[in-house]
Amino acid sequence: MAKKSPPQALDGNAVRTQRTRARILEASLKLFNERGEAHVTTGMIADELNISPGNLYYHFANKDEIVEQLFARFEERIDVSPQAALDGSGASDVIENLWFYLHLMFEAIWAYRFLYRNLDDLMDRSRHLREHFNRIAGHKLEAVEALCEGLIRARAMKATPAQVRALASNVLVVATYWLNYQALRRRPVDAETTLGAGVYQVMSLVAPFLSGPARQHLEHLMQNYTD
Amino acid sequence: MAKKSPPQALDGNAVRTQRTRARILEASLKLFNERGEAHVTTGMIADELNISPGNLYYHFANKDEIVEQLFARFEERIDVSPQAALDGSGASDVIENLWFYLHLMFEAIWAYRFLYRNLDDLMDRSRHLREHFNRIAGHKLEAVEALCEGLIRARAMKATPAQVRALASNVLVVATYWLNYQALRRRPVDAETTLGAGVYQVMSLVAPFLSGPARQHLEHLMQNYTD
Numbered sequence: 001m002a003k004k005s006p007p008q009a010l011d012g013n014a015v016r017t018q019r020t021r022a023r024i025l026e027a028s029l030k031l032f033n034e035r036g037e038a039h040v041t042t043g044m045i046a047d048e049l050n051i052s053p054g055n056l057y058y059h060f061a062n063k064d065e066i067v068e069q070l071f072a073r074f075e076e077r078i079d080v081s082p083q084a085a086l087d088g089s090g091a092s093d094v095i096e097n098l099w100f101y102l103h104l105m106f107e108a109i110w111a112y113r114f115l116y117r118n119l120d121d122l123m124d125r126s127r128h129l130r131e132h133f134n135r136i137a138g139h140k141l142e143a144v145e146a147l148c149e150g151l152i153r154a155r156a157m158k159a160t161p162a163q164v165r166a167l168a169s170n171v172l173v174v175a176t177y178w179l180n181y182q183a184l185r186r187r188p189v190d191a192e193t194t195l196g197a198g199v200y201q202v203m204s205l206v207a208p209f210l211s212g213p214a215r216q217h218l219e220h221l222m223q224n225y226t227d
Numbered sequence: 228m229a230k231k232s233p234p235q236a237l238d239g240n241a242v243r244t245q246r247t248r249a250r251i252l253e254a255s256l257k258l259f260n261e262r263g264e265a266h267v268t269t270g271m272i273a274d275e276l277n278i279s280p281g282n283l284y285y286h287f288a289n290k291d292e293i294v295e296q297l298f299a300r301f302e303e304r305i306d307v308s309p310q311a312a313l314d315g316s317g318a319s320d321v322i323e324n325l326w327f328y329l330h331l332m333f334e335a336i337w338a339y340r341f342l343y344r345n346l347d348d349l350m351d352r353s354r355h356l357r358e359h360f361n362r363i364a365g366h367k368l369e370a371v372e373a374l375c376e377g378l379i380r381a382r383a384m385k386a387t388p389a390q391v392r393a394l395a396s397n398v399l400v401v402a403t404y405w406l407n408y409q410a411l412r413r414r415p416v417d418a419e420t421t422l423g424a425g426v427y428q429v430m431s432l433v434a435p436f437l438s439g440p441a442r443q444h445l446e447h448l449m450q451n452y453t454d
Contacts, residue, residue: 006336017352019302036351038348058234117297118347118348119344119411120344120345120407120410121265123410123411125261130411130413133411134274134411134412134413136413137284138410158416161261162449162450162453163431163434166427166428166431167431169408169428170397170401170428170431170432172408173400173401173408173428174397174400174401174404175402175403176408176411177400177403177404177407177408178400179348180346181396181399181400181404183347183350184346184350184357184360184361184364184403185361185364186357186361201396201397202394204393204394204397205432206399207390208436209435217248222389226389
């Protein structure tokens, strides 16, 4: 029998390469979020890390490649169905789990907020980003509609198919553009307040269609939030 | 008694100047809407009108000045209270008048859609635009809240003050970002479909809080819209 070779260990260079790539992505995300992607150059990213521009270009051909890598990480985090979090929950659990899931989604949006601050420009520049963002939105619309249909079957929601469709679109618009609206309104942009308010606004779209204990439970949670 | 002098007539030069300014603004609005403000130069505007760049600079020092003039026209058109349109209407009239008013607002947004396509960038560049846009949003929030309070007094709506506040913010977010969302979703962007769908989405936010004949009338209008 042939001897198995031991699992290939990464050599020192490969480890260093991976670590540098990760540091470049992290520093880029920080600078993009702080200053807006349009105002950040690859030179500024290299400066931030005390590496040479040449070293940076060894890892990423240009800024667009960094943006695409960051977008891929964002997509992995946001493109998660709420179904797993909600399966088998009772009427009050489902509301709390939904609230928690929405909070996770808003946290992902906040972590990659440069994408949202600059959405139209990024979409104009990259067909890849536009297609993926549109696909994420499509999945979310389907998820909201499936969720509503589940609540209707469980007699926790009353809504016609047309109402569910309109509700799903409104959920998407409010979740997608909440940060932009807060910036436009010059609201303080600390994470906790902004995200909490975003979740509250989305839940306020859903609330009028709930009935029975689910509605009471949500009204209770929303009351606590505004107190 | 002193003889009144006849009203000062504009001389030929002044008339020509005014006409050229108006033509520059009109051509700029057209190009900005078609191509995005960021992709249009003053040279392209001069070309479109078959005038020299020097002639254009005689009227406007730079592109930002053209954007500010266009914004002033937009503000005049959008910053109109719904109150005049709604005063003294009965329960069903109020819904139809509100629908019509929303259509006018969406038409104004559509006419100046370059502002919305490029909102974050324009706000970053101009404190003046940011303040005015924020002021318009403030007026609209107040108008929606006043409208809801009127409907509540007329027993055509049931909502708590917290619900009215959340509703007003959601109306603002959906109305402000509807075109961006349609572009993100790659929806066909003919004016009629996009604006009609925007009005429908905003009305669907209001509908769950209406009661009595106002609610029935709105549900009837929305039904006709989706058929």
